[in-house]
Amino acid sequence: MTPRTASQLAHHVRPMQSTSSLGSANARHVRCMSILNSHGQLELKDKSLLIQAGFIDNTHVKTTASGKRFPVFDPARGVEIASFPDMNTEDAERAIQAAKNALPEWSQKTAKERSAILRKWYDLILQNEDDLARILTWENGKPLAEALGEIRYGASFFEWFSEEAKRLYGEVIPSPSRQQRMMAIRQPLGVVGIITPWNFPNAMITRKFGAALAVGCTVVAKPASETPLSALALCELGMRAGVPKGVIGIVTTHTDTKAIGKHFCESLDISGISFTGSTAVGKVLLKQSADTVKKMSLELGGNAAFIVFEDADLEKAVDAAIMAKFRSSGQTCICVNRFYVHSSIKDKFASLMGERVKKFQVGSGFDNSTTHGPLINQRAVEKVHSHVEDALQHGAKLVTGGTHDKDSSADSGIHGYFYPPTVLADMKTNMKMATEETFGPVAGIFSFETEDEVLEAANKTRFGLAGYFFSNDVSRCWRVAEKLQVGMVGVNTGAISSEVAPFGGIKESGMGREGARQGLDEYTQYKYINMAV
Ligand SMILES: NC(=O)c1ccc[n+]([C@@H]2O[C@H](COP(=O)([O-])OP(=O)(O)OC[C@H]3O[C@@H](n4cnc5c(N)ncnc54)[C@H](O)[C@@H]3O)[C@@H](O)[C@H]2O)c1
């Protein structure tokens, strides 16, 4: 029997793939099965966090008019682990109306009252962090330790915005007239439509919900169909924290993703769209929202450059490079897509990186020894492999990885979506990886001679999300940080994400900022008041 459901899998574990790095993962898969019970379900301290329903008016919506459901897969095994109501625009409209009805009461609460609820929600997330991390690993695949990191990162947005809620200051403007007093107050946008990706099933939701709820907006969210479980678990805790009926809604859909996106954009009851995902979809949403002139917050794709100058601390640069490239198996929007290393140190850098990458343990996120999990689906594996093949065909040198054995997984009957972490040297500008976002565990190393040349190369992209560089020359650090055409720069570091810092891009990587004080701007509008005296 080929196991295709979670309960079958609990009794039936077979090798996944035959490439050497993945072979070692197979044995470890057997050990991690204790996390699943005899019915193939996750072992959780609080089973009520595992919800397979939409969420409208603080009620779990288990069926839709059509009665259709869509499956959710464990990417480490390719087996179905859950199913959700496949909602349509009618269901989405119900959620929008619930959020609209909830708006007056929520927006009129004091900032302190909203802050207290967000803070309680934050506390509940931390109290349930192990369960939330397990749920996240199950549907997304990232290693459990990394999932726990995401849960804490996600929670930090509720902590931060529970504090910022109380600091939504307006302005008293010095008036040019003795007969008039002028001020600007800040008011909530209204109902916000939220669309999030699968790569951070928890944190991309909390980063938006935290800011929106803090200022008094209500929200309707459509999580990625690959990872709805984390969204529903979050809402359950939100309800326990005292979020009133209708303030948050979750529309689960697969078939009608496009139609629901369009419905959000065209709805007269939605005042703003906050989207995180690909640039292609962001552009569609922007166009669709033109007729209703919505406020848009777009966190889109990236093509981050990581520059290593000849005066850099090489060991530190390699450490940071590993983190900035291979976190979530390369599936974050700020993951490095292009390494530019000075020609005098490029061979040493490639070999140090190759040594480190060869030690990665690829496997199920539930196994303690796994350092890197699967990609989200087979399409992602094929895309990553096509970038590697393209680079090799155009003359790149394979330092490690790159072997993708499609047939072995078919033989085993279990289709984990793994790709071996890969390092390529001698990259050239005519390769796909120079311009397209790979979104996978492949590091491509280009070389350069001068600062001007590398800045030109790094900026030669329509993306502008994150950029990184290593140098010990202080003047150069200022110069390069100012000249990189991106929204976020890491100088001598590969870790830049924080709830206190403004996250976002320029050019086709998006508009608006999330987290930080600036994150509130996306969900508020100014009202100028002129009072005659
Ligand atoms: N800038 C950021 O903060 C950030 C964060 C995470 C991911 N990303 C980007 O997201 C991409 C990877 O995520 P993805 O593949 O899930 O992106 P995606 O754009 O395909 O999907 C993102 C979300 O949009 C939905 N969607 C897809 N087509 C839609 C449509 N026509 N109308 C409405 N909704 C639609 C999906 O169901 C999902 O919920 C990468 O490009 C990555 O860089 C950016």
Ligand SMILES: O=CCCC(=O)O
């Ligand atoms: O994938 C994009 C988000 C990554 C992050 O917030 O660090």
